[in-house]
Each structure stands twice: as structure tokens, then as C-alpha cells.
Amino acid sequence: MKLRALICMTAFTAYGAVASLPASDTVSLKTSSLAKDSKSKLGSVEKELLTLYKRKYSSKVGLNMLKKNTLDKAQRAVPALIKVMKSSQYPDKNRWVATFMLGRIMGKKSSSFISKFAFHPNWMLRLASLKTLLALDQKQYKGIYTKALKDDAMIVRMQALDNIKAMNLKELAPYVWAMLYDKSNYAGQKGNRKRAHIVKQVISLVGDLKFEKARAPMLKMIQDNKYKDIFEELDYSLNKITGKESPSGGVKLKKRYWTRLASSAKIIK
Numbered sequence: 643m644k645l646r647a648l649i650c651m652t653a654f655t656a657y658g659a660v661a662s663l664p665a666s667d668t669v670s671l672k673t674s675s676l677a678k679d680s681k682s683k684l685g686s687v688e689k690e691l692l693t694l695y696k697r698k699y700s701s702k703v704g705l706n707m708l709k710k711n712t713l714d715k716a717q718r719a720v721p722a723l724i725k726v727m728k729s730s731q732y733p734d735k736n737r738w739v740a741t742f743m744l745g746r747i748m749g750k751k752s753s754s755f756i757s758k759f760a761f762h763p764n765w766m767l768r769l770a771s772l773k774t775l776l777a778l779d780q781k782q783y784k785g786i787y788t789k790a791l792k793d794d795a796m797i798v799r800m801q802a803l804d805n806i807k808a809m810n811l812k813e814l815a816p817y818v819w820a821m822l823y824d825k826s827n828y829a830g831q832k833g834n835r836k837r838a839h840i841v842k843q844v845i846s847l848v849g850d851l852k853f854e855k856a857r858a859p860m861l862k863m864i865q866d867n868k869y870k871d872i873f874e875e876l877d878y879s880l881n882k883i884t885g886k887e888s889p890s891g892g893v894k895l896k897k898r899y900w901t902r903l904a905s906s907a908k909i910i911k
């Protein structure tokens with residue numbers, strides 16, 4: 643066990659101390675200085691795993707086998723996993739697996755290294771980074787989640803929303819709300835744009851985060867027919883933000899309820 647711990651810590655320090663990723667998808671690596679006996683054992687494990695990660699797997703069975711082989715090696719797998727993550731020579735799916743396996747084996751100690759891949763040129767690795775940080779419950783990377791809300795890939799933006807929701811990062815509610823004004827979340831040309839499905843996720847999350855500043859705009863939106871495609875989400879969020887539940891029934895009944903609530907709010911002011 644002491645030998646494994648030594649191998650783990652030495653390898654992770656040597657390979658993981660990366661300030662930032664370059665624009666290129668391939669990163670040069672430096673070999674760690676391990677003791678000769680440890681190095682030879684580590685080298686054989688690394689070689690075996692790198693061979694497995696080089697293959698293309700067409701089914702979940704193959705990927706599950708890859709995961710099992712990795713977990714069986716425990717900390718000794720770390721150098722190979724880092725090499726796979728850093729190099730475009732390996733299939734994207736395998737690099738995805740490597741990211742999760744590193745988080746599984748090293749736990750929260752790996753979060754700083756994994757967080758750097760949230761800025762990787764490959765969208766799949768950005769996504770894997772966010773998912774792994776969520777699995778590790780890493781709430782401190784708020785800047786990364788905020789930036790990911792504007793990612794070029796919609797699937798990455800949706801994952802950032804999932805992270806914020808699962809970790810209940812209420813302080814990021816203004817950035818979530820701002821996504822309503824981001825044209826990348828809409829399809830079509832100006833004047834004929836349609837809301838992508840992600841907008842529904844945005845509206846619902848604003849409610850989950852209880853973003854009070856969205857109350858007044860939402861009360862207006864829910865009355866406007868041009869927002870009828872997101873009526874359910876607006877109704878849900880207003881329920882969450884106001885602490886009041888609209889009556890069961892059709893759209894007209896609910897609209898009247900929110901109209902009365904909006905009017906009473908104005909009178910109180």
C-alpha cells in the first residue's frame with residue numbers, strides 16, 4: 643500500500659502540475675523520477691493501459707471493460723489516464739472515460755487538474771470535465787461554470803446548468819438569467835428566431851435558484867402570448883420565486899391568477 647501511495651502521489655504531481663492547456667490538442671509530457679523498482683512496475687501498467695485506451699470500442703461492453711481494467715489498477719493507472727486525457731492520439735470516448743476514471747480514483751484531489759479541461763479545445767473533454775466536477779461536488783469552480791454557460795457547444799451549456807442546479811449555486815442566478823438574451827440559445831435568423839429547448843431549462847433553473855429579480859419580468863412574460871411555448875416553465879418558476887402556487891386548471895385560469903398577483907404587488911408599492 644505504501645508503494646502504491648508513493649507511485650500515485652509522485653505520478654500525479656509530475657503529470658498534473660499544468661498551469662494551463664495550450665491551443666493545441668496535444669500536450670507534451672515530462673517523465674516523473676520514480677525509484678527504479680517502482681518505475682518498472684508503473685511502466686508495465688502504464689503500457690498495458692495505454693494499449694487498451696488506444697483501441698476503438700463500438701459498444702458499452704468494451705467501454706465497461708476499459709473502466710474495470712482501469713479501476714483494477716487503482717492509483718497505478720493515474721499516469722496513463724493523464725496521458726490519455728492530454729493526447730489527441732486516443733479516441734474521444736476513451737479520453738472521456740479517462741477523465742471520469744481519474745476523478746473516481748483520485749477523488750477531490752484530482753479536481754484542480756480536471757477543472758483545466760473545462761477550457762479544452764475538444765468539447766467532449768469540456769463536457770467530461772464539468773460532469774466529473776459535478777460528481778465530485780466541486781462548488782468552488784463558479785467561474786468555470788459561469789464561463790461554460792456561454793460555451794460554443796450547447797450540450798456543454800446544458801451541463802453547466804445541471805451543475806449549477808445540482809449544487810444549488812444561487813449566486814450564479816444572474817448569469818443563468820442572462821442566457822435568455824444570448825442569441826446562441828435560439829435557432830433561426832434575426833426576426834424569426836425560435837427558442838431552443840435549453841431556454842426552458844434556463845427558465846426553470848431561475849425558479850429553482852429563487853432569483854427574485856426575475857419575478858417582475860416573468861409576471862409580464864407569462865401574460866404575453868409570444869412566450870406561450872415556455873408557459874409551463876414560467877408558471878413553475880413563479881411558483882418557486884413567489885412561494886405561491888397557481889391554481890390547478892387551464893392557461894387562462896393561471897394567467898388571471900398571476901395578473902392579480904402582479905396588480906397587488908403594484909398596489910403595495
